Amino acid sequence: MHDKIHLNMGSGGLASRELLEEVFLPLLGNEVLNLLDDSAEIALGSERIAFTTDSFTVHPIFFPGGNIGTLSVCGTVNDLAAKGATPVALSAAFTIEEGFPIADLRTIVHSMRDSADLAGAQIVTGDTKVVGKGVMDGIFITTSGIGRVLEGLHIFSGGARPSDLIIISGTAADHGVAILNAREKLGFNPEIRSDVAPVHRIVERISHLGPQIHAMRDPTRGGIAGVLHEIARASRVTIKIVEDAVPVRPDVRACCALLGLDPLSIANEGKLIIFTAPESAETVLECVRKLPEGKEAAIIGEVEAEPYSEGSPPVILETSLGTRRFLPLAEGEPLPRIC
Template sequence: MKNVIQLAHGSGGKLSHELVSAVIQPILGNPVLDQMHDAAAVCIQNTRLAFTTDSFVVKPLFFTGGDIGKLAVCGTVNDLAMTGAVPLFLTLGLIIEEGFSLDELERILHSMARAAGEAGVQIAAGDTKVVEKGAADGIFINTAGIGAIMEGVHISPLNARPGQDIIINGFLGEHALAVMQDRHGLTFPASLNSDCAPLAGLVKEILTKVPEVAVLRDPTRGGLATALNEIALAAKVGMLIEEEALPVSTEVRAVCDILGFDPLYLANEGKMIVLSEHKNTENILTVLHNHPYGREARVIGKVTSQPAGQVGLRTAIGGIRLLDMLTGDQLPRIC
């Protein structure tokens, strides 16, 4: 690792993983932090809670299908949901650049209020700071969230076991390409929008029917391939994904073919990976297919015993391609 921070350290990929594991965790590590999940699971007076924090620096602030406010609420709510928690409260920290439009600030706050209403959470505390012009690129948002982990639910990346099915709830890569379009003034198909959405309600429905789900993870920065690698490394298992089963829309595939992107590494903001025993798959898919955020859900592969810590993709012609974590940064400032 070089001795300075690079933009790719914020990509959610290999350099992000190295920054956390080689620099941050050795200094600040403790049994709670070392869970390395989307949110920390803690127990306070016999009550199991999930606790998380996130910061949002997306550029541009407004994009097709969402904005930084909606993104902040959905991203925090989804991190709580990935631990099997029902989100309850969020905090809101605003770092605003001098000269920022009050009209745009109100637009962002209204968007947050709508997203919080859909997710069933309250913004319970906050803080506002103003910095000099040129010091914050408009506005940055920091959030924290707390939720109650559902009874009988024990979600952890360490629960991945050979034989489990790997399920995704819909199309990949839409968020990254929606942001790219508006950042660079490109014209993509009108149907291509960010998938930014709060998944807590859908997760609650799944866990109510199948509380023994093993792993949940939202493939945000770094995309599906990076998220699967993180789980495989944590649980010391292998994974085999079927290329022909991957849900990639015609629009995303066409844009990726033109620009040279791989949808497996594109960021998502309304998608989740579900790992569970095969006997539960039909029930999980039934819940997903009956929900607006899961209608394109499908099984995309299986957890295997070997090679431990690696993810393979069986291609359409029958070969096996190893999938690594994202290297570099396909598109920075994505969330």
């Protein structure tokens, strides 16, 4: 590993994993943290509580479909949801650069309240720090959240099993492409909006299936590919994804094609990946599709019989031609190509 922090160590790809494994886990590791799930599950008496935290920095702060406030609430709510929990209470800590417009802050906080209302959670504690001009850029928000794990659900990244079917709750790559389009003024369809939204209702809808749900993640940084690699590794399984089955908006696909980016490696902020026992897949799909945020849900692949083995590809993509190839994990920040 490098001797200094690199930008791509925060990108959710291979470099992030190296940092985690070489710095944080050796010093902080314990049986809960080592699971590396989106949320930690802890027992308080007979209650199972999910607990999570996340820091948010985004450019631009306001983007089509949301802003840093929406993102900071939905991100934490979704980390709880992916653990099978329904959100209860959130905290919010703001680090703000001197000179930041109060009107903008008000808009951001307004969005946070709206998102928290949508998620049925309250922001019950918080903190504000202001730093001198130029020390940082604009505003960073850190949120934490606790949620109640729904009865019957036991969700771990390590829970996937052979023959499970894999479901995504909607179209891939909307958030990452919307941000890129807005930040770099690429001039693609301004209708490409971030998908930022809470996904807890999806989890509530399928919770009655209990032990049939084996693993869930929200595919943020690193995209679907990142999440599938993590689940394959944690569950010691191999995964096959069918390329044509992954729903991608045509304009998002075109934008990715032009920039040489893979929609499967681009961030989402309002999607859930669900691993379910095959006999329940149709029921899951029906339940998810009944919600407006899940109407484009699709079965995108399955867990194969072949066990995981270090050094061989854990995630395979089946192309439209029916051939198979390795689906790589993003190396770092996705870089657009030259032509």
